[in-house]
Amino acid sequence: MSALLDVDQLLDKLEAGLRNLLEERGIKSPVLIGIRTGGVWVADIIGKRLGIEEPFGELDISFYRDDFSRIGLNPKVTPSSLPFDTEDRDIILVDDVIMSGRTIRAAMNELFDYGRPASIILATLIDLGARELPIQPDVAGQSLKLDAPQRIKLRGPDPLRIEIQAAEQ
Amino acid sequence: MTANLASPNHLQLTRDGQLRHFLTLDGLGRELLTDILDTADSFIEVGERSIKKVPLLRGRTVVNLFFEASTRTRSTFELAAKRLSADVLNLDINTSATSKGESLSDTLLNLEAMASDMFVVRHAQSGAPHFIAESVTPGVAIINAGDGRHAHPTQAMLDMLTIRQHKGGFEGLKVAIVGDILHSRVARSQIRALNELGAEQIRVIAPGTLLPKDVESLGCTVEYDMAKGMKDLDVVIMLRLQKERMEGALLPSEREFYRLYGLSQDKLALAHPECIVMHPGPINRGVEIESAVADGPQSVILNQVTNGIAIRMAVMSMAMGGQMAERQQKQNEINERGLA
Amino acid sequence: MSGNDHFSGASLKITGGRLLDGHGSETPNSALLIRNGRIAAIGEAAEKADADQSFDARGCVISPGFVDLSCNLREPGNGQKGNMVSETRAAARGGFTTVCVSPETSPVNDSRAVTHLIRDGAYVSSPIRVLPVGALTRGLDGEMLSDMSGLTAAGCIAVGNGSRGVRNARVLRRCMAYAQTFGLIVMLRPENQSLAADGYAHDGLVSARLGLLGIPEVAETAAVMEMLLLAEETGVRLHLSQLSCGRSVEMVADARSRGIAVTADVAMHQLVFTEEALSGFDSRFHLRPPLRSEADRQALVAGVREGVIDAIVSQHLPHESAAKQAPLPDTEPGLSSIESLLSLGLELVQRGEFTLAELIRGLTSGPASVVGLNATIGQDDVADLCVFDPEAHWTPSKRSLISAGHHAPVLDRPLPGVVRFTLVEGREAWPGA
Numbered sequence: 032m033s034a035l036l037d038v039d040q041l042l043d044k045l046e047a048g049l050r051n052l053l054e055e056r057g058i059k060s061p062v063l064i065g066i067r068t069g070g071v072w073v074a075d076i077i078g079k080r081l082g083i084e085e086p087f088g089e090l091d092i093s094f095y096r097d098d099f100s101r102i103g104l105n106p107k108v109t110p111s112s113l114p115f116d117t118e119d120r121d122i123i124l125v126d127d128v129i130m131s132g133r134t135i136r137a138a139m140n141e142l143f144d145y146g147r148p149a150s151i152i153l154a155t156l157i158d159l160g161a162r163e164l165p166i167q168p169d170v171a172g173q174s175l176k177l178d179a180p181q182r183i184k185l186r187g188p189d190p191l192r193i194e195i196q197a198a199e200q
Numbered sequence: 201m202t203a204n205l206a207s208p209n210h211l212q213l214t215r216d217g218q219l220r221h222f223l224t225l226d227g228l229g230r231e232l233l234t235d236i237l238d239t240a241d242s243f244i245e246v247g248e249r250s251i252k253k254v255p256l257l258r259g260r261t262v263v264n265l266f267f268e269a270s271t272r273t274r275s276t277f278e279l280a281a282k283r284l285s286a287d288v289l290n291l292d293i294n295t296s297a298t299s300k301g302e303s304l305s306d307t308l309l310n311l312e313a314m315a316s317d318m319f320v321v322r323h324a325q326s327g328a329p330h331f332i333a334e335s336v337t338p339g340v341a342i343i344n345a346g347d348g349r350h351a352h353p354t355q356a357m358l359d360m361l362t363i364r365q366h367k368g369g370f371e372g373l374k375v376a377i378v379g380d381i382l383h384s385r386v387a388r389s390q391i392r393a394l395n396e397l398g399a400e401q402i403r404v405i406a407p408g409t410l411l412p413k414d415v416e417s418l419g420c421t422v423e424y425d426m427a428k429g430m431k432d433l434d435v436v437i438m439l440r441l442q443k444e445r446m447e448g449a450l451l452p453s454e455r456e457f458y459r460l461y462g463l464s465q466d467k468l469a470l471a472h473p474e475c476i477v478m479h480p481g482p483i484n485r486g487v488e489i490e491s492a493v494a495d496g497p498q499s500v501i502l503n504q505v506t507n508g509i510a511i512r513m514a515v516m517s518m519a520m521g522g523q524m525a526e527r528q529q530k531q532n533e534i535n536e537r538g539l540a
Numbered sequence: 541m542s543g544n545d546h547f548s549g550a551s552l553k554i555t556g557g558r559l560l561d562g563h564g565s566e567t568p569n570s571a572l573l574i575r576n577g578r579i580a581a582i583g584e585a586a587e588k589a590d591a592d593q594s595f596d597a598r599g600c601v602i603s604p605g606f607v608d609l610s611c612n613l614r615e616p617g618n619g620q621k622g623n624m625v626s627e628t629r630a631a632a633r634g635g636f637t638t639v640c641v642s643p644e645t646s647p648v649n650d651s652r653a654v655t656h657l658i659r660d661g662a663y664v665s666s667p668i669r670v671l672p673v674g675a676l677t678r679g680l681d682g683e684m685l686s687d688m689s690g691l692t693a694a695g696c697i698a699v700g701n702g703s704r705g706v707r708n709a710r711v712l713r714r715c716m717a718y719a720q721t722f723g724l725i726v727m728l729r730p731e732n733q734s735l736a737a738d739g740y741a742h743d744g745l746v747s748a749r750l751g752l753l754g755i756p757e758v759a760e761t762a763a764v765m766e767m768l769l770l771a772e773e774t775g776v777r778l779h780l781s782q783l784s785c786g787r788s789v790e791m792v793a794d795a796r797s798r799g800i801a802v803t804a805d806v807a808m809h810q811l812v813f814t815e816e817a818l819s820g821f822d823s824r825f826h827l828r829p830p831l832r833s834e835a836d837r838q839a840l841v842a843g844v845r846e847g848v849i850d851a852i853v854s855q856h857l858p859h860e861s862a863a864k865q866a867p868l869p870d871t872e873p874g875l876s877s878i879e880s881l882l883s884l885g886l887e888l889v890q891r892g893e894f895t896l897a898e899l900i901r902g903l904t905s906g907p908a909s910v911v912g913l914n915a916t917i918g919q920d921d922v923a924d925l926c927v928f929d930p931e932a933h934w935t936p937s938k939r940s941l942i943s944a945g946h947h948a949p950v951l952d953r954p955l956p957g958v959v960r961f962t963l964v965e966g967r968e969a970w971p972g973a
Contacts, residue, residue, distance in 0.1 A: 094246070094254035099521055100528070103518070103524060104517050106235040106518075109241070110244065141254075144254075211820070303862060326869060327868040331821065331867045349752075351751070413743050413748060414744055
């Protein structure tokens with residue numbers, strides 16, 4: 032049993048929120064970095080909507096996860112790819128969902144190993160609450176609270192769909 | 201009838217099929233070998249960043265136990281461990297305890313007391329890393345950096361990575377390994393890897409004295425005539441010939457060997473025009489390979505260092521991860537039993 | 541009769557057991573009377589007789605005590621690898637009543653003094669018969685003749701060169717000619733040392749895969765050929781110890797058909813295991829001669845069944861654990877085999893590779909005939925017996941093994957065949973006091 036969210040609505044909200052924030056901070060040429068895999072799809076779409084021509088980057092955080100000592104290495108890791116220098120850049124870090132905040136912590140640690148950015152704006156399509164670390168998105172499409180057995184699943188890349196699944200499927 | 205044996209898999213893999221030691225390519229299977237190559241690709245990317253480190257092995261101690269001297273292999277392992285943020289200790293055992301008569305077991309137990317998480321072992325005897333993996337406390341991951349004539353799994357994997365980079369994959373590939381197969385741990389590991397990854401043809405080219413008995417059982421065909429063996433080849437791997445082979449009545453002379461089995465430009469011309477030339481090194485110019493070929497456009501001999509570091513980072517992090525995941529699982533089981 | 545009693549009286553009656561008498565006949569529900577160390581009665585007469593003690597052997601097999609042609613008791617020696625007390629007790633537990641001990645002691649048994657040392661030691665420490673094999677050459681060095689006549693007079697039942705070959709064919713020929721003078725049996729392990737070179741495993745599939753230094757088949761067969769030709773020429777009574785190749789069996793069969801006086805034995809582990817036992821670098825299976833291919837194993841089994849190979853031996857070679865605790869090539873070869881030998885044989889019987897009678901023959905009348913002993917259960921025969929339960933199980937482990945060597949071929953897994961007791965001259969050698 033699953034229900035769908037209206038992705039376009041979320042993307043509209045995200046786009047609007049980012050436009051405001053970028054103007055507020057006077058950021059002229061931001062660059063997008065999406066976290067694999069869902070964040071990459073969202074970054075792609077948002078980039079087009081915001082008219083950012085520079086190719087976006089893709090981050091695989093497998094080497095920075097904090098659960099390596101419990102579950103080992105993800106065998107399906109793929110190389111990160113940042114086709115630009117992050118030094119002194121304003122970065123929009125994009126992920127599909129934020130929950131505990133650990134993924135974002137790992138992503139930022141990794142980003143800083145590439146160089147020192149001028150700033151990072153965090154944009155997520157969905158905020159599930161349930162934080163374990165003090166990390167908050169600057170812009171979110173929607174906040175959502177799930178009941179215990181429910182799971183969120185992003186399907187994509189085209190068309191992008193979000194499903195809420197009643198149980199583990 | 202089988203005895204109480206530890207098969208390679210039982211020792212190398214956790215219950216979930218994760219690597220916990222890296223001793224031999226036997227029994228790992230195509231999927232795991234491909235995972236190693238893919239993981240290495242990610243580590244190549246790490247090597248291109250300004251900070252070439254990831255925190256996976258932070259706080260862990262890796263000990264290089266080299267019972268056979270080797271500067272190159274040891275320094276790539278050292279670099280790989282450091283790029284994983286590990287602390288590294290180098291031990292040249294030749295010069296210390298075991299030459300004073302201390303047994304290998306005792307030497308290891310003393311090292312264990314220094315709280316190491318991983319040993320990278322190179323030893324002159326086949327099976328030494330297996331012995332260490334079985335008798336040392338299970339929690340220390342063992343990486344085989346070459347044992348006797350048995351295996352050199354990281355070298356073979358970095359060779360596979362090189363082949364994949366140049367050829368895209370292994371399907372339909374015709375590969376030859378030329379030279380002293382009998383004494384070569386690299387060749388044994390390469391033959392296994394090529395079989396698992398699906399190369400179409402694996403040929404060994406050498407005189408009878410340099411081939412193990414029943415070599416075809418390893419998964420290759422034999423060709424005594426190099427001209428025939430080079431035909432249509434996509435990859436040729438030259439092995440190093442050691443000077444001692446002449447003394448052991450295995451070969452008449454280096455000159456004769458070069459004439460028959462050395463890779464000259466003429467012989468290379470018999471292969472596919474895009475055949476790549478590989479050599480695990482160090483090269484004996486004019487013995488296995490003509491200088492012009494070693495330096496020529498088809499040679500990929502020098503691309504090894506990057507691949508070597510990446511492969512070693514991959515297997516070290518996978519093995520360490522497997523050990524830790526296994527420990528965590530055992531702890532979980534103990535906790536569950538405690539609660540039950 | 542309870543399991544805790546020991547046979548201390550002058551007479552013992554054993555009933556209900558399946559008797560294999562060593563002549564080839566089997567009696568399912570037998571009765572034996574043993575008195576004053578000999579078989580006093582069999583069958584009805586025994587059934588009706590009175591005895592000081594009796595044993596209900598229903599479910600058990602009664603066989604002549606086993607005879608081992610190749611055993612190492614490690615005494616005289618430095619004591620690290622075992623001693624006469626531990627190893628003869630282990631042998632008794634294995635059902636053996638007679639063991640022939642290799643000259644490869646420390647010092648080597650190349651003199652009457654050492655032979656006496658062995659025999660005196662056995663008299664004091666051993667519950668079973670210990671028959672020394674004297675050295676063929678001085679110090680087992682393969683250069684000079686030993687005092688073979690003196691050794692025999694002191695009690696050696698044969699001469700041999702242990703695990704060391706005689707490199708020089710000229711010396712070997714002369715050794716044989718000299719031994720032949722006295723009608724001595726020469727026991728030789730066939731191995732051409734220059735062909736074996738530095739090898740430690742069978743030169744075949746597993747050594748190719750694992751990069752082990754191989755001992756080619758031809759290292760044994762070339763030596764077998766040479767020894768057979770020399771035996772033919774000198775007329776010596778030759779015994780080939782521990783064959784490992786199928787081809788060797790063919791050669792022995794051929795030699796016999798030409799009338800050459802040759803006998804042969806094979807180690808039990810060669811009938812059970814192959815080179816695959818080394819797949820995990822398990823140093824217990826570092827052996828000499830090495831474990832070879834499945835085809836060889838089957839040929840060896842056939843050789844025993846057909847009587848080309850006369851005897852199954854233990855080649856018991858116990859070591860301290862450190863000798864096996866190292867990378868495979870650095871370990872010492874040998875198995876602590878004597879306690880599990882019967883069990884491994886029974887597993888072969890279970891698999892249909894041997895009949896029980898063939899197994900027992902290989903452990904009793906076969907080896908006995910090689911060295912001119914008697915191993916039968918008949919009227920007035922000396923009461924050397926083994927009574928075992930083929931259906932009972934035991935688990936060899938470092939704790940349960942009696943031998944000083946813990947490197948048994950099977951560990952921590954139940955094996956069939958438990959020896960209930962072993963008698964030597966009517967006295968209990970196992971379990972013993």
